[in-house]
Amino acid sequence: MDQKIDTRSRILNIAEAAVLEKGFEATSIEEIVAGAEISRGGFFYHFKDKNALARAMLERYIDAENALYDDLFARARELNDDPLHCMLIGLKLLAEMLEEMPSGHPGCVIASTAYQDRLFDEGVRDLNRQAILGWRKRFRGMFEEIAQVYEPREAVNMDALGDMVSGVVEGGLVLQRALREHNNASEQIMLFRTYLKLLFADK
Amino acid sequence: MDQKIDTRSRILNIAEAAVLEKGFEATSIEEIVAGAEISRGGFFYHFKDKNALARAMLERYIDAENALYDDLFARARELNDDPLHCMLIGLKLLAEMLEEMPSGHPGCVIASTAYQDRLFDEGVRDLNRQAILGWRKRFRGMFEEIAQVYEPREAVNMDALGDMVSGVVEGGLVLQRALREHNNASEQIMLFRTYLKLLFADK
DNA sequence: GTCCTGGCTGTACTGCGAGTCCAGTTGACC
């Protein structure tokens, strides 16, 4: 077979799909090895235990999400050089992307692990923390750039505003999962977009 | 002993504390019965299985949260009759309440169950759904009242705006849990408050 | 050509927690 993806990646692919669908604890190693067509011994050869699997999944997921944001806002920047409009376009693209996912966004691994964190060791929890702090820094930077051009109509804490991007997405995904609707996250992002339009006044 | 709280409630109290601290799956029936000082048989006498426990916990939690919102916005209404200011005061009270919780808010059961939903049966998932739809209705009503007095500066979907209250709280709690900080949720609520101030213009 | 190593397979085992079954106890109230 030419689909000779290395076994480790195959395990991660199967595991990620299963975990996003039904949660980490509800995903058994049994079904992962069945899906990846390997033996249980093979699984434990690659991952010491489920914690090691969780860490590897989080690392991959965070890298992918960061790459996605890089790409999204790079495309936005090409369309408009103004920092506010770049942000607004980027959020629109993000909302569209979330909406286009056929069965809705699978849900964020970050929130999922945050709510089951006692299952994980310190390494996993720290990865989670670092990812959110990374997004805070990213968006805080973008908002500061905007604030240099547009005077905010109300004083806001820039760290908190940076966090709000993550928070709105995470919160939207929670609603989406619980309601079994499909566009809550994108609607929440669009509302946040109008917030930014109102907050950063035209000169 | 006069602390003769009936056993069922004692089980629910112990279980809720444990579940909020470390998640549903990570909480064993063993430790619940140990905490409640009953036998395993006694537990299963009250709850057919862990699902029944989850359903009972959710019902209690949702009732408590609804009562809290009722109280909060009733107090706000006493302080100011104007619907916008009532909303702003209520949100301030909510933010303060979240901040005052010594070890931070334990985290919302709704989000927690949303991310482990395959562990639960349809009844539990539906409770979850109904709770969020209830909050949507509650806040949507309040926003419509506001909109009759204050013209929104930008057109917004009122259902989505209603959801945003829940979403911002849930999202904030996710951040708080993952970051191990203690005031993210209240900061997010305060940011949402400034959104409302900007959105609903003075006449 | 052989040897070694990495990447597995397969089996057998321990231990934990959920859930079932059921027989027996205890106290309240009618």
Add this chain to the structure above:
DNA sequence: GGTCAACTGGACTCGCAGTACAGCCAGGAC
């Protein structure tokens, strides 16, 4: 004195995580 609700306690099954280890096989080093 009988009945019922609210348990206790123990024995059991089942599924899943994790451990241990013996063996297999392909491919590169020498």
